[in-house]
Amino acid sequence: xxxxxxxxxxxxxxxELRLASIATLLDSDKDVPDLRDEQLPFILKSGExxxxxxxxxxxxxxxxxxxxxxxxxxxxxGLGINSGKIDPTFNGNVSFxxxxxxxxxxxxxxxxxxxxxxxxxxxxxxxxxESKYFGGTL
Amino acid sequence: MFLGYSEIxxxxxxxxxxxxxxxxxxxxxxxSSLRLKALESLAKLERSTISNVLKQxxxxxxxxxxxxxxxxFNKLENENVLxxxxxxxxxxxxxxxxxxxxxxYLLISKVDKWVKK
Numbered sequence: 001x002x003x004x005x006x007x008x009x010x011x012x013x014x015x016e017l018r019l020a021s022i023a024t025l026l027d028s029d030k031d032v033p034d035l036r037d038e039q040l041p042f043i044l045k046s047g048e049x050x051x052x053x054x055x056x057x058x059x060x061x062x063x064x065x066x067x068x069x070x071x072x073x074x075x076x077x078g079l080g081i082n083s084g085k086i087d088p089t090f091n092g093n094v095s096f097x098x099x100x101x102x103x104x105x106x107x108x109x110x111x112x113x114x115x116x117x118x119x120x121x122x123x124x125x126x127x128x129x130e131s132k133y134f135g136g137t138l
Numbered sequence: 139m140f141l142g143y144s145e146i147x148x149x150x151x152x153x154x155x156x157x158x159x160x161x162x163x164x165x166x167x168x169x170s171s172l173r174l175k176a177l178e179s180l181a182k183l184e185r186s187t188i189s190n191v192l193k194q195x196x197x198x199x200x201x202x203x204x205x206x207x208x209x210x211f212n213k214l215e216n217e218n219v220l221x222x223x224x225x226x227x228x229x230x231x232x233x234x235x236x237x238x239x240x241x242x243y244l245l246i247s248k249v250d251k252w253v254k255k
């Protein structure tokens with residue numbers, strides 16, 4: 001279910017995902033803006049927004065749903081995390097938005113633990129997932 | 139219902155339920171960093187004396203260090219995790235057949251990461 005996991009990332013009811021890479025959003029006239037990969041460590045300027053990708057790759061079972069929530073560490077250093085749910089049968093790395101909510105720069109480093117993955121089992125049947133982000137594309 | 143530590147860990151590591159049960163056994167027998175590393179070292183050695191296990195870990199092979207690991211191994215023998223065999227003056231330890239999955243898990247995991255320093 002979680003590939004490339006680190007044993008120390010398991011928490012009482014969650015798993016802390018590690019930051020593998022980030023990409024900045026470029027101005028674009030398309031519906032979805034173009035992305036530019038950035039090197040870590042990266043200084044995130046005040047108000048700046050980037051997309052992060054997890055080290056871990058997920059393979060969600062058909063009866064499980066993932067929820068991605070901010071870690072208290074991210075909250076304390078002033079990062080706003082934009083994230084949502086991970087659908088059943090999703091396969092790939094997890095993407096999430098990272099915004100600097102402070103007035104000063106924040107250094108993003110590789111393996112930073114900014115989000116928790118919580119996993120819930122649900123009842124009932126679901127429908128097959130089709131998504132352009134399948135496979136963990138940013 | 140959200141999954142707790144043992145379920146997330148078990149599914150991520152592909153553990154069978156009975157391996158998780160062995161963790162419960164370990165936790166109620168006062169594991170410490172040294173004791174768990176000794177157990178991991180025994181898994182690598184397959185069959186060994188405590189003295190040799192400690193030698194592999196570059197730990198002191200006498201006194202409190204030895205006694206601590208010996209007490210742990212004896213407790214684990216009572217729990218059917220380990221079996222011992224007396225050969226002359228030496229006591230050889232190995233994992234029981236029932237705890238084979240735990241041995242396999244110790245070989246793939248990094249014990250020092252799940253021990254608080």
